[in-house]
Amino acid sequence: MEYPVQSGFRQRKIQPEVRMRGAPVDPGDPRLLFDDTSAGGIGHRQALLSDPVSNLAMVYGSSLASHGREMMDQNLDRFIPISKLKYYFAVDTVYVGKKLGLLVFPYMHDNWEVSYQQDTPVAPRFDINAPDLYIPVMGFITYILVAGLALGTQNRFSPEILGIQASSALVWLIIEVLAVLLSLYLVTVNTDLTTIDLVAFSGYKYVGMIVGVIAGLLFGRMGYHLSLLWCCVSIFVFTIRTLRLKILSEAAAEGRLVRGAKNQLRMYLTMAIAAAQPVFMYWLTFHLVR
Amino acid sequence: MTRKFCCYFLTRSSSPGRLTVLLAMSGFDKLDADFYQSSFSVDDQNQGGGGYSNTDVQYSNPYGQYDYSQPMGYSAAPGIMQPQQPYTGQIFQPTPAFTPASTQSMYSSSFEDEPPLLEELGINFDHIWQKTLTVLHPLKAADGSIMNETDLAGPMVFCLAFGATLLFTGKIQFGYVYGISAIGCLGMYCLLNLMSMTGVSFGCVASVLGYCLLPMIILSSFGVLFSLQGMLGIILTAAIIGWCSFSASKIIISALAMDGQQLLVAYPCALLYGVFALISVF
Numbered sequence: 330m331e332y333p334v335q336s337g338f339r340q341r342k343i344q345p346e347v348r349m350r351g352a353p354v355d356p357g358d359p360r361l362l363f364d365d366t367s368a369g370g371i372g373h374r375q376a377l378l379s380d381p382v383s384n385l386a387m388v389y390g391s392s393l394a395s396h397g398r399e400m401m402d403q404n405l406d407r408f409i410p411i412s413k414l415k416y417y418f419a420v421d422t423v424y425v426g427k428k429l430g431l432l433v434f435p436y437m438h439d440n441w442e443v444s445y446q447q448d449t450p451v452a453p454r455f456d457i458n459a460p461d462l463y464i465p466v467m468g469f470i471t472y473i474l475v476a477g478l479a480l481g482t483q484n485r486f487s488p489e490i491l492g493i494q495a496s497s498a499l500v501w502l503i504i505e506v507l508a509v510l511l512s513l514y515l516v517t518v519n520t521d522l523t524t525i526d527l528v529a530f531s532g533y534k535y536v537g538m539i540v541g542v543i544a545g546l547l548f549g550r551m552g553y554h555l556s557l558l559w560c561c562v563s564i565f566v567f568t569i570r571t572l573r574l575k576i577l578s579e580a581a582a583e584g585r586l587v588r589g590a591k592n593q594l595r596m597y598l599t600m601a602i603a604a605a606q607p608v609f610m611y612w613l614t615f616h617l618v619r
Numbered sequence: 620m621t622r623k624f625c626c627y628f629l630t631r632s633s634s635p636g637r638l639t640v641l642l643a644m645s646g647f648d649k650l651d652a653d654f655y656q657s658s659f660s661v662d663d664q665n666q667g668g669g670g671y672s673n674t675d676v677q678y679s680n681p682y683g684q685y686d687y688s689q690p691m692g693y694s695a696a697p698g699i700m701q702p703q704q705p706y707t708g709q710i711f712q713p714t715p716a717f718t719p720a721s722t723q724s725m726y727s728s729s730f731e732d733e734p735p736l737l738e739e740l741g742i743n744f745d746h747i748w749q750k751t752l753t754v755l756h757p758l759k760a761a762d763g764s765i766m767n768e769t770d771l772a773g774p775m776v777f778c779l780a781f782g783a784t785l786l787f788t789g790k791i792q793f794g795y796v797y798g799i800s801a802i803g804c805l806g807m808y809c810l811l812n813l814m815s816m817t818g819v820s821f822g823c824v825a826s827v828l829g830y831c832l833l834p835m836i837i838l839s840s841f842g843v844l845f846s847l848q849g850m851l852g853i854i855l856t857a858a859i860i861g862w863c864s865f866s867a868s869k870i871i872i873s874a875l876a877m878d879g880q881q882l883l884v885a886y887p888c889a890l891l892y893g894v895f896a897l898i899s900v901f
Contacts, residue, residue, distance in 0.1 A: 411813075418813040421879040463883065466810075470890055474897070481901045488795050488898070 417462035417525060419452040427457050428464060432536050433560065435567040441574055458571070462525065465532020472498065472535045472613075475542050479617040482546065498613060505531050505609065509602055513576075516598055522575050530568065534606045537564050538614050545618035553618045561607035568603035747773045754830050757866040769822030774829020781832060784839040785899060795898055803891040804828055810887055815875045823874070828891065831867035834859045835892060839899040847900040856896045864888035 431438055443458045444451050453461040476494045480486045506527050513520065537560030545553025577595050750773065753759070778800060782793040804825045812818045838859040841847065847856060868885035871877075877884065 415813050418810070420814075420883065422882045423879070425883060463814075467886060467890070470806075470887070474890060474893055477897055481897065486897075486901050488792075491894075 413525065414462070416450075416452060417460070417529065419454050420461050420463045421454050424453055424457060424461070425464060428461070429536060431457065432464075432533055432567055433540070433563055435563055435570065438570075441570050443574075460526050460529035462529050462532070465529050465535065468532055468535030468539065469498065469502075471539050472542075475539050476617050479542055479546055483619055501609060501613065502528070502531055505605065508605075512598055512601070516594055518576055518595060518598070520575050526575075530571065531606075533567070534564050534610050537561065538610050541610070542614050542617050545614075550618060553614075557610065557614065561610055564606045564610070565603050568606055569599060572599045572602060743770070746770065750830050751833060753870065754833050754866045757862055757869065769820065769826050771822065771826060771829065774826055774832065777829055777832045777836060781836050781839060781895070781899075784836055784843060787843045788839070788899075790898070792898055796895070799891075799894050799898070800828070800832075803894070807887060807891065811871065811875065811884070814880065814883070815877050817875060819875060824871075827867055827870050827874075828888070831863045831870070831888070832892075832895070834862045834866075835895050835899070838896065842899050852900065856900060860889055860892045860896055863892040 441458055444456045450456075450459055453459040473491055473495045477486060477491050480490055506524065509527050509531070510524065513522070537557070540560050541553055541557035544556035576599050577592060747770065750770075778796055782796050785792055785796070804821070807828060808819065808821050808824045811824060838847075838856060841855060842852075846852065864885045867888040868881050871884050872881050
């Protein structure tokens, strides 16, 4: 069993576990009582060898643990690319503030291009147009909590409701991302939109939903409807302006009129994705405000 | 018998500092706490040693083998063990100090050597108190190194206290408290690993979040006295959530050296403590 070098305080916490496992209560067998629990190298192993069963068990257990951890790391890296995810979380407070402002008021912003640095997109910290995952994740969790709060003020709260809201919102998110992926595939668009980008763009609508529900809690149904309307229009404009650059061809994105069925189809696709956002926003919040 | 006892101590320790202390055999409570692991193992053998005095004759041979093989083992290991070589000659000096009665020597001396229970368990009240003070003074700058030891004893106490104050209001929700704190710690662990340059361990995150639960206990004890659903309750809840998350983010930022992200770390902490507040208010 390995003893990592830590502060003495912590090391003593590790020791008792080894002692309890390695020293069974057996007054008749003296060797077991003198189990060596010091951090010495070879002497330690010699003591363990005196009881082959416990030694075997301990070696097997530690090898199993380290093997399990390696396997988990490898497999986790295959399914969830950790380094790619880290890019989406490289944000700071200034970026988040500006992005939230952009989500609610996208009309004054001019340049929607994502800047690149030698073929790799720049981290969100340095480019406001880059998608990130911090806002969608926090927005999702905040939405669930605000839903719990709204149901609580109507005396319909119980902790199970949080789980129900969370799972239904998650399912709708997955359905939306899959639908967008499917339609992008069918239209055969050559785009560099990754799945994580789509999750990020779909997650931005939670900000509008939260604003609407909080306005509904503070100002009643009229406040809810007005703020939700404002946020729906803003997210519509935001989505169109962002996705236009990614899905449409270069010329059409610059605003020049380009004829052709392909570009028309792509334009319809962009508008469909953008129009789906307000629909989801209303669908997921109307039952929270009475 | 006592010679074997001292050789046993030799095999236990792995640093020269401990050996010198062994030779002194007094005032060891002032020294490095690492020492205590040796004497604790003496206790351990005594717990199974009801028939110790009867069987010590049997100990001589196998223990003798064990004992003589140690110096060879230690000399083979580089570095750490070499300074112990000069001590092998001196190790038998303290034997006269260990003879009250031959059969009872192990038992009584180990009872005297027994370290305090809390220290064996690894609960250090001084550190717990320091960390608590850091939480209670959110405006004071935090020291990044205090969270190096992942101490879960304090957070456990705070979780239990929180559940107990909830119990006073009639809500038996220990399960929810533990479940939400587990899920919240897991979420914060994933988020902090993704957001920071260096990673964190799960124990560190759990420890920090658990300590910063302390103001929430104040909130739920207020909830015993008056209902928190009024305007005053809402203001108090918001203030306490802000306090908890501010001190948690302050400690995490200083421990992980993340710049310009304090509010970003404070927000998920505020969400987590908001869930606790939801439980205590509704």
